[in-house]
Amino acid sequence: xxxxxxxxxxxxxxxxxxxxxxxxxxxxxxxxxxxxxxxxxxxxxxxxxxxxxxxxxxxxxxxxxxxxxxxxxxxxxxxxxxxxxxxxxxxxxxxxxxxxxxxxxxxxxxxxxxxxxxxxxxxxxxxxxxxxxxxxxxxxxxxxxxxxxxxxxxxxxxxxxxxxxxxxxxxxxxxx
Ligand SMILES: [Fe+2]
Numbered sequence: 001x002x003x004x005x006x007x008x009x010x011x012x013x014x015x016x017x018x019x020x021x022x023x024x025x026x027x028x029x030x031x032x033x034x035x036x037x038x039x040x041x042x043x044x045x046x047x048x049x050x051x052x053x054x055x056x057x058x059x060x061x062x063x064x065x066x067x068x069x070x071x072x073x074x075x076x077x078x079x080x081x082x083x084x085x086x087x088x089x090x091x092x093x094x095x096x097x098x099x100x101x102x103x104x105x106x107x108x109x110x111x112x113x114x115x116x117x118x119x120x121x122x123x124x125x126x127x128x129x130x131x132x133x134x135x136x137x138x139x140x141x142x143x144x145x146x147x148x149x150x151x152x153x154x155x156x157x158x159x160x161x162x163x164x165x166x167x168x169x170x171x172x173x174x175x176x
Contacts (some may be wrong), residue, residue, distance in 0.1 A: 012136060017059045018160050019132040020076065026125045028080035033060050036090045039162065040115065041098045045108045056155055063148050070141050089118050104164065114139070119156040125128055126152060 034057060041053035071078040096110035126149040133142035 029086035
């Protein structure tokens with residue numbers, strides 16, 4: 001099934017409105033994340049994990065600037081509307097902090113799980129937005145969203161590698 005078969009002229013205004021709504025949603029999601037990432041950084045046990053959260057904060061701030069550029073290209077001032085999905089995911093991360101012991105490996109594993117859920121949510125959001133941008137013939141915007149999409153995928157991969165390194169670390173300790 002080709003989703004592009006919807007691309008008739010009469011669909012364009014409604015699709016563009018939907019696109020802007022989704023854009024506002026993800027802008028709010030990123031803003032929520034900039035507030036949550038310092039908490040995750042402070043809670044992390046592994047210095048590598050703490051560093052990953054700190055670096056992702058910078059990436060996220062840049063992604064917000066990129067979204068603001070997208071709004072500018074459309075000719076709108078940036079607006080954001082509460083993203084309930086991200087709100088729920090952040091609440092899960094906070095629950096991990098509350099339910100695990102400070103300085104424990106379990107906490108780090110829990111934080112990685114929570115952070116990967118966030119990344120997968122964002123990958124879905126930016127993947128869909130990029131598709132919508134293509135459908136409504138916004139090539140420059142599609143390119144900007146693609147950059148962010150790749151950054152989210154890289155972060156997801158980095159978190160997977162960190163989880164992997166924890167497992168290897170544990171194996172070494174067991175081997176003595
Ligand atoms: Fe992001």
